[in-house]
Amino acid sequence: MSMIIDRRLNDRNKNATNRQRFIKRYKAQLRRSVADIVADRSITDMSRGGEVGIPTKDISEPRFRIGQGGDREMVHPGNKAFNAGDEIAKPPSGGSGGTGSGGEGQGDEGQDNFMFTLSKEEFMNLFFDDLELPRMARTVLGDSQQFTYRRAGYTPSGVPANLSVSRSVRNAMARRIALTAPLKRELAELMQSGAAPEDIAALEKRIARIPFLDEYDLRFRHRVKEPKPISRAVMFCLMDVSASMSEEKKDLAKRFYTLLYLFLSRKYEQVELVFIRHTSNAEEVDEHAFFHDPQTGGTVVMSALNLMIDIQQERYSPNDWNIYGAQVSDGDAFGSDPQRSAARLAKDILPVCKYFAYVEVPDSSSTMTPLAAAYSQIRDETFAMSTVLDRSGVYPVLRELFQKESV
16 A cells, blocks of 8 residues: 655645645634734735734644542642632733733733744635625636536547447447348258258358457447636726725725735636726726826716726626626715716616625714715615725625625
């Protein structure tokens, strides 16, 4: 019996198999740590790996040890503070009963965190492991790199593994019947006419020489290679960059779209992103301008929705594309723009969209903005809305909006 042991080394000379086993076992704790450190990172460092801390108590494992069994009689020094059955209070954290480097009176756990260094690949896997685009459908063949094999009848040549025994035996029986039928009729006539035994024996040998199975009879199962339909999608990213969007709000919006961009570019090969920013007018821009160019002005949400519809009708047919949308705004809209935008979204965009998410970055959560009030009247399963107030809320909102349907 042969055995293969993987002893490839990575950071700190740890075995790769053990490392993956550790990540799988403590995925929940690592994911919480990843969510915490993302809130403090800059946008440019969002996809970088890093060092995460796990409380030591979370990675403790049960142990078996040899204990003293049976009844024992022991003599202990007396005490003036306790009687039999009293419960002994737990020592305070950070004192003589605790461990770690926290110092006296410091720390709640009394123990240092276990620090674990994640590579960029491991960091991204934990980040987007259970996220997906909802209702993604395989619509077109496109430039598919995945193939499937379909049964396509039988062929007279092939590998032994694909041999169809039943079809081969059936062909052999048909061949023997066709070849021996006239000879058997001739043999019957000779026997009825009283022919010489030598002639009858020669004809019987001729019939017996017909093989039970000939190479001509063999049939092999035939399979043809076909490209698999792929999931081709487009994500429209609509961001409000008007004067009411402060730098802090724009930072939250950019963080959300950065995570969304990393998620889509990592999880899907055939996903296109369309970046639309708007003030009183909307324009389609490239990735760099969307995230970095300064812009200010009034607020007309309707302009962004109209531009999205125009681009979709021109370039992305619902028959060939899965259409998604994500909008970020502070919700400040004036006049009839919120109601008109909500009607436009419900009537012309949601019917062709698989999913549309609206994320609001308001000044506070105590009051509802005009745009949120108008959008809250939309009743459609393909529409979802949420609110982000600070950096720590960006990643949870992304997970809430794009969580796997099975989860």
